[in-house]
Amino acid sequence: MTTAPNRPPIGVLIVDDDPLVRAGLALMLGGAPDLRVVGEAGDAADVPQLVDRHSPDVVLMDIRMPGMDGLAGTELLRARPGAPEVVILTTFDADRHVLRALRAGAAGFLLKDTPPEEIVDAVRRVAQGRPVLSPSVTRRLIDRVAESDHDRRRARARERLAQLTDRERTVAVAVGRGRSNAEIGAELHFSVPTVKTHVSRILTKLDLNNRVQIALLAHDAGLLDDGAAAG
Template structure:
C-alpha cells in the first residue's frame, strides 16, 4: 500500500486525484494540502510515501515546499505535477529534490505507475530527459557550490567516476554494462555506491550533481577510446 499526500490549491483538482487514487487498492490517500506551507506541515505529520506536488500555488509554491520537505530529511518522495513538459518551474523542482514530474494531463495509468515507481525509490523521468531539461535551462540556473561538489567527487573511485559520467549521459544499467564490459549486477552495485557518496536520492539527482560540478556539460560527447 502506497500512501499519498495530494497538494493542489484547486479543490476540484484534489477531488479528481483522490477519486483516481482511491479507485485502486494499492494506493491510499493520506491527506490533502491546499498550499505549499500546508504541504510541508502535513508531510511532517503524515509521512506519506509520495507527495503529489502542484507547483504554482499562492504563498509558498511547490518548489519551496519540495525544498523544505527534502531538507527536513523526511523520507517522503515528491512527484511534481506540472502543465508543461519543459516548464522551468518543474526543472527547478527537480533541483530542489523532487524525484520526477508528470504532466497534469497524463493518463491515469501513467500517474499511478509514476507513483509506484517513485515510492519504490526510482525516478519517473529518465536521466536522458533530465539532460534535455538541463540543456534547455542551463543559462538560467545557479550552479551548486563547487567546493562541496569537488569534495564529494574525490570520494569516488576511478570506476565510480566512470559510472557517474555514464549516468549523466543518460545510459541505463544494461547500456553501462555493455559499454564498460561489466555485469549488470556489478553496475547496479556501483550505481548504488555513487548515489550514496554524492548524496543523490536517485539517478536524476546524480545527473544534476554531475552537471553542477562541471563533470558534464550541455550536449556532451562521450570521450573517444
C-alpha cells in the same frame, strides 16, 4: 498467486491549490486498491504538518500555488529526515522550476495531462524508490535550462564529485548521459550487479536520492560536455 496481502496501501498526499485538480487526482488514485489518499492541501506551507499527521509515502506537489509554492515546499520537505518522496505536478515539461525541484530531491515530475494510468503507475514506482523521469527527459530538461550561476555551480559540483573513485566517476558520467545499467555495463565491461553497486555507492557518498540527481551533478560539473563527442 498471493502477493504480500498484508502490505499496507501506498499513502499519497495531494498538494494543489485547485480544488478540482485535487478532487480529480483523489478520485483517480482512490480507484487503485494499493493506493490511499491520506490528505490534501492547497498550500505547501501546510505540508509538514500533514506529513507528520498522516506519514504519506508519496507527495504529489503542484509548483504554482499562492502562499508557499511547491518549490519551497519540496526543499523544506526533502531537508527533513525520513521525508516522503515528492513528485512535481506541472504543465510545463521544460519549466526551469522543475529542475530546481529535482535538485532539491524530488523523485521526478508529471505533466498534469498525463494519462491516469500512468500517474497511478508513477506513484507506485516512486514509492519503490524509482524516479519517474526517464534519462532522455532528464537530458532534454537540463539542455533547455540556462543557469545564471554556472561557474559557481560547476566548481561546487566538481568538488563533490572528487569524493568518488575514478571508476565511480565514470559510472556517474554514464548515468548523466542517460545510459541504463545494462548499457553502462556493456560500455565499461562491468556486470549489471557491479554497475548497481557503483550507483548505490555514488548515491551514498554524495548523499543523493536518485539517478536524476547524479545526472544533474554530472551536468553541473561540465562532465557531460567534456566528453560529449565520445558519448
